[in-house]
Amino acid sequence: MMRLGIIGLPNVGKSTLLNALTKADAEVGAYPFTTIDRNIGIVEVRDERLDRLGELLKPEKLTPARVEVVDIAGLVRGASKGEGLGNRFLGHIREVDCVLHVVRLFRDENVAHVEQGIDPRRDVEIINLELALADLDTVAKQIEKTRKAGKTGDAGAEKRLEALGRIEAALNDGTASAAAREDDEIAGVARELFLLTTKPTLYVANCGEEDLSAGQIEGVRILEELAASEGRGVVVVSAKSESELAELSLEECGRFRAELGLEEFDAATVVERGYCLLDLITFYTIVGTETRAWSLIRGTPMVEAAGRIHTDMAKGFIKAEVVSCDRLFELSSWEAAREHGELRIEGRDYVVQDGDVVHVRFHV
Numbered sequence: 600m601m602r603l604g605i606i607g608l609p610n611v612g613k614s615t616l617l618n619a620l621t622k623a624d625a626e627v628g629a630y631p632f633t634t635i636d637r638n639i640g641i642v643e644v645r646d647e648r649l650d651r652l653g654e655l656l657k658p659e660k661l662t663p664a665r666v667e668v669v670d671i672a673g674l675v676r677g678a679s680k681g682e683g684l685g686n687r688f689l690g691h692i693r694e695v696d697c698v699l700h701v702v703r704l705f706r707d708e709n710v711a712h713v714e715q716g717i718d719p720r721r722d723v724e725i726i727n728l729e730l731a732l733a734d735l736d737t738v739a740k741q742i743e744k745t746r747k748a749g750k751t752g753d754a755g756a757e758k759r760l761e762a763l764g765r766i767e768a769a770l771n772d773g774t775a776s777a778a779a780r781e782d783d784e785i786a787g788v789a790r791e792l793f794l795l796t797t798k799p800t801l802y803v804a805n806c807g808e809e810d811l812s813a814g815q816i817e818g819v820r821i822l823e824e825l826a827a828s829e830g831r832g833v834v835v836v837s838a839k840s841e842s843e844l845a846e847l848s849l850e851e852c853g854r855f856r857a858e859l860g861l862e863e864f865d866a867a868t869v870v871e872r873g874y875c876l877l878d879l880i881t882f883y884t885i886v887g888t889e890t891r892a893w894s895l896i897r898g899t900p901m902v903e904a905a906g907r908i909h910t911d912m913a914k915g916f917i918k919a920e921v922v923s924c925d926r927l928f929e930l931s932s933w934e935a936a937r938e939h940g941e942l943r944i945e946g947r948d949y950v951v952q953d954g955d956v957v958h959v960r961f962h963v
């Protein structure tokens with residue numbers, strides 16, 4: 600299951616955002632957002648292609664992709680040096696696949712700002728610096744380890760050291776997230792080391808309701824500029840209004856939304872937009888009597904995708920049979936696809952594509 604972590608300075612609206620998502624979906628209901636505890640919720644991804652696969656393949660069980668959303672509190676200046684239980688929280692970020700970075704743009708004298716005053720660039724830089732420092736630590740340890748391995752005659756060591764050196768340099772000059780986008784080798788090592796800086800990240804501009812209805816917000820412009828330089832996206836919300844709107848009936852909610860000029864907001868919609876901005880794809884598996892959708896970061900090799908389904912599938916991976924769901928819709932059954940020779944045989948390094956229907960063969 601894809602895991603999404605909400606990060607940001609204290610008092611920027613992280614918990615309010617998670618709350619709003621939970622409550623909004625309690626109302627809408629079709630794709631429930633289940634709260635596991637105060638800090639974790641799960642949302643099912645709305646998916647027409649999966650519905651069509653269900654009609655076609657008639658599996659006993661049809662399972663949508665699920666995304667887990669975790670509120671990771673506690674990041675402050677100095678977190679990478681252990682400030683405010685920093686290491687523990689950084690560890691939690693390491694475990695997520697994608698990051699929602701909430702930035703405070705709302706003004707409210709009653710809500711203390713840990714850094715005094717609204718300044719999105721400063722706030723983002725504080726958090727990103729802590730992430731980069733933690734990553735530099737990880738990379739330095741890895742360089743040390745690889746050097747030792749090189750001395751005992753590990754042939755791959757030199758090439759790896761070179762890649763690690765490039766990541767280190769990019770981290771030092773704040774370009775690591777852009778570098779990982781352009782350089783597959785950097786991306787691969789970054790994923791392997793669970794680096795924080797290179798995780799797909801979406802900025803959430805948490806605005807005051809009064810600013811939203813006024814349009815054009817300076818902070819949003821600044822944030823968009825910054826995000827663009829990193830190849831990232833921005834979504835604009837008012838977490839507080841959303842959590843209040845979620846208390847209303849659907850009708851009232853719709854009326855207020857229209858008056859305030861606010862877009863639809865429920866977990867499914869947010870996840871859909873996030874999908875695009877985070878560059879996520881969906882692939883499908885047929886295992887026994889179950890057809891199931893999975894979210895994946897674009898560019899992930901087959902063996903890693905298989906490992907997300909079950910670690911045994913990665914360990915014992917033999918090959919995968921693959922057909923795109925569009926082709927499967929045309930052929931109308933898995934058997935027909937096989938008969939027409941349309942099931943491609945792909946190996947461990949095949950990069951999974953959006954809409955692939957996959958049958959993994961592995962030994963246990």
Ligand SMILES: Nc1nc2c(ncn2[C@@H]2O[C@H](COP(=O)(O)OP(=O)(O)O)[C@@H](O)[C@H]2O)c(=O)[nH]1
Binds near residue numbers: 607840
């Ligand atoms: N005025 C205003 N207050 C907000 C908004 N979003 C969050 N808050 C308030 O800010 C405080 C901190 O929010 P919280 O979600 O707990 O922040 P967290 O520390 O990032 O989890 C709470 O009192 C919220 O009601 C907003 O858009 N406008």
Ligand SMILES: [Mg+2]
Binds near residue numbers: 613614615670672
């Ligand atoms: Mg909180």
